[in-house]
Amino acid sequence: MSDQKITIEFNDKVVRQFLLASVIWGAVGMVVGALVAAQLNYWQINFNLPWLTFGRLRPLHTNAVIFAFVGNMMFAGIYYSTQRLVKARLASDFLSQLHFWGWQLIIVAAAITLPLGFSRGKEYAELIWPINIAVTLIWVVFAVNFFWTLAKRHEPSLYVAIWFYIATIITVAMLYIVNHLSIPTSLLHSYPVFGGVQDALVQWWYGHNAVAFFLTTPILGIMYYFLPKAAERPVYSYRLSVIHFWSLVFVYIWAGPHHLLNSALPDWLQNLGMTFSLMLWAPSWGGMLNGLLTLRGAWDKLRTDPVLKFFAAAVTFYGMCTFEGPLLSIKSVNALGHYTDWIIGHVHGGTLGWNGFMAAGMIYWLLPRLWSRPLHSVSLANLHFWLGTFGILLYVGAMWTSGITQGVMLNTTTEGGTLLAYPNFLDTLNTIRPMMLMRVIGGSLYLVGWFLLIYNLWKTIATARPVNGTIEVFVDEGVIAQEDKITLVGTFLNPPVAFSILGVGFSCVWMFGGDFLSIAGMFCLLLCVVLAYAHFESRGKKWATWYDRLLVNSAPFTILVVIAVAVGGLVQIIPTVLVNRAANIEDRRQLPYTPLELAGRDIFVSEGCYNCHSQMIRTLVPDVLRYGDYSRLGESIYDHPFQWGSKRTGPDLARVGSKYPNIWHLRHMENPRAISVGSNMPNYPWLFTTPTDIAALPRKITVQRQIGVPYPEWTDAQITADFDLQAKAIVEDLKTAGGVIAPDKQIVALIAYLQKLGKYETVAPQSSAAR
Amino acid sequence: MTPIPSPEDETLRHHSFDGIQEFDKRLPNWWLITLYGAIIFWVGYWAYFQWFHVGLDGPQEVTREMTKIEAARLAAAPTTDNASLWKMSRNPVFFEAGRTTFNTLCASCHTEKLTGAIGPNLVDQLWIHGGTPTEIYATLEKGVLAKGMPAWVPMIGAKKSAEAVAYILSFHKEGEAIEVQAAWIPQAPK
Numbered sequence: 014m015s016d017q018k019i020t021i022e023f024n025d026k027v028v029r030q031f032l033l034a035s036v037i038w039g040a041v042g043m044v045v046g047a048l049v050a051a052q053l054n055y056w057q058i059n060f061n062l063p064w065l066t067f068g069r070l071r072p073l074h075t076n077a078v079i080f081a082f083v084g085n086m087m088f089a090g091i092y093y094s095t096q097r098l099v100k101a102r103l104a105s106d107f108l109s110q111l112h113f114w115g116w117q118l119i120i121v122a123a124a125i126t127l128p129l130g131f132s133r134g135k136e137y138a139e140l141i142w143p144i145n146i147a148v149t150l151i152w153v154v155f156a157v158n159f160f161w162t163l164a165k166r167h168e169p170s171l172y173v174a175i176w177f178y179i180a181t182i183i184t185v186a187m188l189y190i191v192n193h194l195s196i197p198t199s200l201l202h203s204y205p206v207f208g209g210v211q212d213a214l215v216q217w218w219y220g221h222n223a224v225a226f227f228l229t230t231p232i233l234g235i236m237y238y239f240l241p242k243a244a245e246r247p248v249y250s251y252r253l254s255v256i257h258f259w260s261l262v263f264v265y266i267w268a269g270p271h272h273l274l275n276s277a278l279p280d281w282l283q284n285l286g287m288t289f290s291l292m293l294w295a296p297s298w299g300g301m302l303n304g305l306l307t308l309r310g311a312w313d314k315l316r317t318d319p320v321l322k323f324f325a326a327a328v329t330f331y332g333m334c335t336f337e338g339p340l341l342s343i344k345s346v347n348a349l350g351h352y353t354d355w356i357i358g359h360v361h362g363g364t365l366g367w368n369g370f371m372a373a374g375m376i377y378w379l380l381p382r383l384w385s386r387p388l389h390s391v392s393l394a395n396l397h398f399w400l401g402t403f404g405i406l407l408y409v410g411a412m413w414t415s416g417i418t419q420g421v422m423l424n425t426t427t428e429g430g431t432l433l434a435y436p437n438f439l440d441t442l443n444t445i446r447p448m449m450l451m452r453v454i455g456g457s458l459y460l461v462g463w464f465l466l467i468y469n470l471w472k473t474i475a476t477a478r479p480v481n482g483t484i485e486v487f488v489d490e491g492v493i494a495q496e497d498k499i500t501l502v503g504t505f506l507n508p509p510v511a512f513s514i515l516g517v518g519f520s521c522v523w524m525f526g527g528d529f530l531s532i533a534g535m536f537c538l539l540l541c542v543v544l545a546y547a548h549f550e551s552r553g554k555k556w557a558t559w560y561d562r563l564l565v566n567s568a569p570f571t572i573l574v575v576i577a578v579a580v581g582g583l584v585q586i587i588p589t590v591l592v593n594r595a596a597n598i599e600d601r602r603q604l605p606y607t608p609l610e611l612a613g614r615d616i617f618v619s620e621g622c623y624n625c626h627s628q629m630i631r632t633l634v635p636d637v638l639r640y641g642d643y644s645r646l647g648e649s650i651y652d653h654p655f656q657w658g659s660k661r662t663g664p665d666l667a668r669v670g671s672k673y674p675n676i677w678h679l680r681h682m683e684n685p686r687a688i689s690v691g692s693n694m695p696n697y698p699w700l701f702t703t704p705t706d707i708a709a710l711p712r713k714i715t716v717q718r719q720i721g722v723p724y725p726e727w728t729d730a731q732i733t734a735d736f737d738l739q740a741k742a743i744v745e746d747l748k749t750a751g752g753v754i755a756p757d758k759q760i761v762a763l764i765a766y767l768q769k770l771g772k773y774e775t776v777a778p779q780s781s782a783a784r
Numbered sequence: 785m786t787p788i789p790s791p792e793d794e795t796l797r798h799h800s801f802d803g804i805q806e807f808d809k810r811l812p813n814w815w816l817i818t819l820y821g822a823i824i825f826w827v828g829y830w831a832y833f834q835w836f837h838v839g840l841d842g843p844q845e846v847t848r849e850m851t852k853i854e855a856a857r858l859a860a861a862p863t864t865d866n867a868s869l870w871k872m873s874r875n876p877v878f879f880e881a882g883r884t885t886f887n888t889l890c891a892s893c894h895t896e897k898l899t900g901a902i903g904p905n906l907v908d909q910l911w912i913h914g915g916t917p918t919e920i921y922a923t924l925e926k927g928v929l930a931k932g933m934p935a936w937v938p939m940i941g942a943k944k945s946a947e948a949v950a951y952i953l954s955f956h957k958e959g960e961a962i963e964v965q966a967a968w969i970p971q972a973p974k
Contacts, residue, residue, distance in 0.1 A: 295822060673929045674929060
């Protein structure tokens with residue numbers, strides 16, 4: 014070994030940039046959050062302005078806190094810790110800067126387009142296609158920069174934090190690309206290639222794992238670096254790290270369908286979603302244990318050190334949310350909690366408690382190390398901690414109360430179970446008003462805490478000099494010995510991987526095999542478990558030695574991560590895409606939208622109506638009593654994007670078509686309170702003045718045809734004629750009822766769409782077989 | 785209290801990453817039980833619903849429940865033909881129950897005297913949607929949504945609706961003239 018030493022200066026400039034960006038976007042995201050929460054209480058602060066309505070601002074809030082706040086925080090944490098853990102400077106200064114500025118540009122583009130109503134209509138995936146491409150490219154820049162740094166490392170072995178970063182980069186890329194597959198109709202608009210149930214499955218495979226691999230795994234990696242650093246204690250258990258990492262990344266992917274329980278999603282997927290969510294409980298708590306138990310022997314420091322206070326509370330909130338998640342994934346609990354504020358409370362426990370507090374702890378710890386000056390005020394940081402904690406408890410407590418109260422009210426029946434106890438949805442909404450106000454107060458306290466952080470940060474760094482960390486390494490440190498290298502074959506031909514692959518394979522044969530194969534699969538699975546156990550008991554050392562070797566081989570490690578995270582998605586999505594198509598539908602099939610209705614649907618999506626209104630009557634008695642017959646899989650098969658929704662601030666709309674006359678909708682959209690006393694829905698005056706974009710329809714219909722909606726080969730003139738005919742009929746009907754509106758206005762198209770909801774044709778089984 | 789581990793702890797791994805060391809403590813039993821328990825639950829749950837098909841799926845379950853509810857509704861539903869409703873309107877058990885329902889739900893628009901305010905007068909002989917007992921009941925069944933009259937039967941059930949109709953009919957006589965009224969001009973309730 015050469016004893017020549019070199020000094021490496023870390024690229025901490027980009028860490029500082031990401032850290033500051035995170036702090037600023039965090040404030041923006043939280044301010045918008047407080048605003049939208051207040052809008053739910055006071056409809057007046059929608060200001061009758063399109064770009065300030067709840068439906069458009071709520072996506073801005075979620076995208077800002079996920080991608081701008083946590084995203085920038087994650088990049089800061091990953092870049093800071095990775096350089097030190099692998100003893101190398103970030104591979105490319107250019108790529109680092111491109112990553113930073115590219116990401117900020119994406120955020121600015123999102124902040125402009127979302128309030129303007131440019132939306133794909135899928136939660137946390139609202140950004141329009143040109144921005145999707147930019148996100149993908151910048152993510153690739155991040156990945157190249159990261160893996161290139163790994164390639165130049167002077168530390169052969171990969172620490173657990175790095176495992177989580179690898180899983181994050183790989184999986185987010187996979188999820189993001191698949192869920193954003195779309196065909197553009199214009200520069201600003203596209204339709205997703207998946208429709209109906211397929212789109213629902215892909216969306217929640219993505220949505221759930223955005224939580225998993227954007228809000229959880231990178232933050233766990235950050236925890237594994239910053240928490241032991243701050244506590245100055247060794248990590249509690251390496252073997253717990255190994256077990257919980259692999260089980261977490263493997264199991265998480267399968268759990269997406271728990272967002273679609275009791276819906277029209279095929280039963281086998283719902284059962285997978287529920288059982289895998291329950292199996293996720295222990296792996297998640299493995300992370301919590303390793304965090305909390307690392308603090309053993311350092312608990313006394315919590316009294317004085319705000320950093321450790323934030324970390325300890327964050328990990329506790331993580332544990333709370335990852336217990337609540339499996340609980341909510343139990344079908345019967347979900348029947349009560351889904352579509353209510355309980356879910357909102359659940360995610361905010363995670364984002365405010367886990368993400369926000371990990372961010373705060375990390376920032377307070379980093380400030381003195383990135384700028385040569387101690388933190389301006391420790392007591393202000395402590396005050397931030399207590400304000401934040403109190404704010405979260407108020408927020409989450411209010412949402413639990415609100416969600417359970419409304420859920421119980423919506424599900425309560427009288428007269429021997431034949432009638433709803435609260436048939437008027439608004440009765441349930443107005444019962445929880447005080448809790449909705451409490452949430453604004455809780456959230457605002459948290460926001461005040463964040464402003465304290467900004468002030469503290471400013472006072473610390475305003476006149477301080479930025480410093481970059483350095484390290485001395487031997488030039489040939491980190492060269493991997495030839496006998497430690499793992500080949501592609503060696504990646505798979507070893508006991509832990511071989512037994513795992515066989516086990517997963519036999520499980521799938523058991524689950525999906527049919528009569529004989531199922532029995533054989535179960536038999537082989539049991540045999541495999543017994544053999545693996547016997548082998549581990551007798552040759553456990555071999556497993557451990559092999560894993561130590563794997564940790565110096567970043568490429569084989571990454572390959573195994575790719576496989577672990579890909580399985581769940583492949584098993585769930587491929588059959589759904591192949592089988593659940595319009596041509597195979599039995600029972601009921603949706604009628605394709607007319608041009609006017611399609612235009613109205615795009616307005617529905619653009620205004621973000623799905624943020625408050627679901628279109629999915631679940632297979633639950635209270636849902637059927639309230640909204641009508643349960644939704645069939647075929648009834649939304651042509652919906653690109655699907656609009657099943659995830660929250661009911663207002664009632665479900667799956668069968669609202671023909672329920673009310675046209676004039677009802679006209680009056681209601683003009684001023685909801687004129688019809689529904691006590692409603693908190695915004696007014697939509699601009700729909701009465703803005704013309705519908707008729708010129709875009711031919712191209713839209715062409716794209717719809719490409720993605721499988723059976724539109725005939727209409728000429729542009731035919732589309733316009735059809736549009737005019739239907740619009741004039743609605744306008745005539747409105748006129749007889751006393752409503753005057755021109756046929757080209759958006760409101761007419763929207764009414765046409767709403768009146769179409771729930772219309773279907775009955776498909777006889779033999780005709781579907783003939784197709 | 786857990787004793788503070790010493791650096792000589794035998795479970796401490798030798799490698800250190802940027803000063804971070806790792807113990808190699810064995811996994812807590814309760815944690816392992818949670819993990820294995822959830823896996824066993826998955827096997828059992830899948831076998832129950834997907835392998836042996838003992839458990840009903842969502843559509844089967846809701847269809848079974850709704851059939852029961854329909855049966856209970858049919859069993860409890862009163863006859864709502866003209867003759868029966870007229871009979872009910874002369875029976876205090878029915879029209880007194882109807883008065884309670886009417887005063888709670890209907891009086892806010894039609895007033896307790898039934899003389900109309902936001903909604904039309906129900907004691908005169910002018911009817912917009914028909915004045916025979918079955919027509920009045922049909923109005924409760926479908927509502928007049930455009931004018932703000934909800935469909936009451938699905939909400940309060942057939943029995944209470946029939947009682948409310950009986951109460952309205954108690955202000956009328958069988959065979960009296962029924963005139964068609966074009967529209968009601970809403971007035972503020974007095």
